[in-house]
Amino acid sequence: MPRGRRRLLLTVALSASVLLGALVLGFLGFVTNLPDKVAEPMRRTDAIVVLTxxxxxxxxxxxxxxxxxxxxLFVSGVYKGVDVSELLRVSQQAPRWLTCCVTLGYEAETTAGNAVESAHWVQSQNFQSVRLVTAAYHMPRSLLxxxxxxxxxxxVPHPVFPEHVKQDEWWRWPGSAHLLIDEYGKYLVARVRALIVGPLQAAGVNG
Structure with a gap:
């Protein structure tokens, strides 16, 4: 094999190894830093936003x-056709008087869409603080x-902890491992998009 080609293959292999190592370390850091409790459970905010x-x-x-x-309370990403009364009925424990205080959003289909839909509602209400309710594994991307x-x-993050997601010993549970790896990939994509879209928005380009 020519020396130049061998050098190129070694460079590619080394680069791939470094990239893989960085991804593995990044994933481990991501999982380690997932919230494991609600930091400010008693604090009052202007509104609560729930991501379905x-x-x-x-x-x-x-x-x-x-x-x-x-x-x-604003619930983002609700299926079309579901109204507040149905939501309260399904939740069972919610009293009927809450009907006046709940707004549903039907447009969002992604986490980025949740943020856009929720931002429109929050701004329309002139709120200055929001408690964000979503799964703990989903919280980093949602906050971003x-x-x-x-x-x-x-x-203000308010994580919930689904029983089927095992954060502590995720490597022992294939379902949890797959979900966390998938979420980490989506988080990286969101980070890259933010790095690209942020400067474009600053320059006056919609994103």
């Missing part, structure tokens, strides 16, 4: 609203998208 994707998220948001942690869309609004 699990029944425990909605029930947690409704419970927080009932306990006075905020005066309004929400803070990018609402830089002037304080976002």
């Amino acid at each position: 994707g699990g029944s425990d998220r909605v029930s947690t948001g409704l419970r927080l609203l009932e306990r006075g942690r905020a005066s309004k 998208e929400f803070r990018r869309r609402m830089p002037q609004v304080e976002i």
Whole structure:
């Protein structure tokens, strides 16, 4: 094999090894830093925003609203055809008087869409602080998208912990491992998009 080609192959192999190592270390850091508790459970914010994707998220948001942690609740990414009464009925524990304080968003289909939809609602209400309710493994990407869309609004994370996701010993549970690896990949894509879109927005280009 010619020396030049051998050198090229070695360079490619070394670069691939470095990249793989960086991805593995990044993933381990991502999993290690996932929230394992609610940092400020008693704090009151102007509003609560729940991202759909699990029944425990909605029930947690409704419970927080009932306990006075905020005066309004916005649920983003709701299936079309579901109204507030149906949402309260499915949640079972939510009292009927909460109907007046819950708003549903039907447009979002992605986490980035959740952030856009929620930002429009938050800005329309002139709120300055929001408690964000979503799964713990989903929180890093959600915070990234929400803070990018609402830089002037304080976002207080409120993670929930689905029983089927084993954060502590994820390597022993193939389902949890696959979910966390997939979420890490989506988080990296969101980070790259933020790096690209941020400067474009600063230059006046919509993103």
